[in-house]
Amino acid sequence: AKRRIMEQGGPKGLGGIVATSRSTTTSSTPPQESTDWRSGRDWRMREQDRGSRYLAATLLERYDYNRNGKFDPPEIAATGIDVGQADFNRDGLVDTNELATHLGKEMEVLGSDLSEVLPTWFYERDLNNDGQVEMSEFTDEWSDAKIDEFNGFDADQDGVITSRELLESKSIAGGGYSNNTAMILLPRSVVVSEIQVDDDVPVGDLNVQVSITHTYTSQLDGYLIGPEGQKIELFSGVGSNEDHFDRTIFSDESGAEIVRSQPPFRGDFKPSGLSKRQPGLSTFYGKSLKGVWQLMIRSSRSDRAGVLHGWSLLVRPNREATDQLKPAEAVAAASGQPQTTAQSPAPGQPPGGPGGGPSSASERWRDGRGGDGRGGEGSFDRERFRRGFSGPSQ
Secondary structure: HHHHHHOOOOOOOOOOOOEEEEEEEEEOOOOOOOOHHHHOHHHHHHHOOOOHHHHHHHHHHOOOOOOOOOOOOOHHHOOOHHHHHHHHOOOEEEEHHHHHHHHHHHHHOOOOOOHOOOHHHHHHHHHOOOOOOHHHHHHOOOOOOHHHHHHHHHHOOOOEEHHHHHHHOHHHHHEEEOOOOOEEEOEEEEEEEEEEOOOOOEEEEEEEEEEEEOOOHHHHHEEEEEEOOEEEEEEEEOOOOOOOEEEEOOOOOOOOOOHHOOOOOEEEEEEEHHHHHOOOOOHHOOOOOOEEEEEEOOOOOOOOEEEEEEEEEEEEEOOOHOOOOOHHHHHHHHHHOOOOOOOOOOOOOOOOOHHHOOHHHHHHHHHOOOOOOOOOOOOOHHHHHHHOOOOOOO
């Protein structure tokens, strides 16, 4: 169904001492290729290929009428490119680096098969086939929980969900959750570092990345403890008397056994618990990511100190679970909010309230936007939209 929509003109422009530390720091959204996202590299911000830079230089040569080496607003307008999308530093001018970055992002999106990445609901709810989902298209029944769900996808809070916003959403594309607060590993002690995840994301794949300085790695044990108390052995007594874990990634799918490898363990390795027929990281597949995750490092056999520099959860959502939007009642139940609802008008239909005034929450939103719900004069009054569930604004 998604491929058919794409062909018809889909998206356009596309024991001892115990220490504890907690963090909710998040990293970037991952790419599709596992080799990129497991390395923690931000795929969208990598250096753009020569094609986009060459094209930017070519456009500058052709449209830089005053030869100042930058695009002035009339010059960039002559190219047909929206200056607001390319002027990243907001100085009113666009240099070749800014234009190359903008073009590179657009080329990457256009060169991707978005039907394999974006969820089915994005295409089903794009009723006017303009490559984005307006608030009036998102659902037929509005509730506070549904508004929060929409807000979670609408990153710039303009009342429209674009394909790029979904590609940058961890609930759709996944991402990293990190605690980069360093902790001292004292001899014969235990440290516990925590990551609090607020996103209710169903886990499709889970890896763990760890960085530790220690000069006798076989005297260390490391465990991941899930929100429900599940304990997974990542490593125990590995590496003999060698040094360090250097951005070591633990993955059930890795072909390398950490029990047969040597420090500093650069790359991907199976958790050592799997070699002992213990549960692995796949224990968490299908479960919610939401909650407090703990990394416990035990150095109870060690007379040497070390440092836990940081660690990360690298997550891919379960595609089947995110491919369709949840019904309004399911979203409300998951959020614990009462399901007070209001009907949305069909896209493009005029408000239907008494006397031509707005009769539903979504119509009040459209009225607050100043017309069609996609722009124009006025601003998106989100609180006014919310008040549609409790009565007219005072």
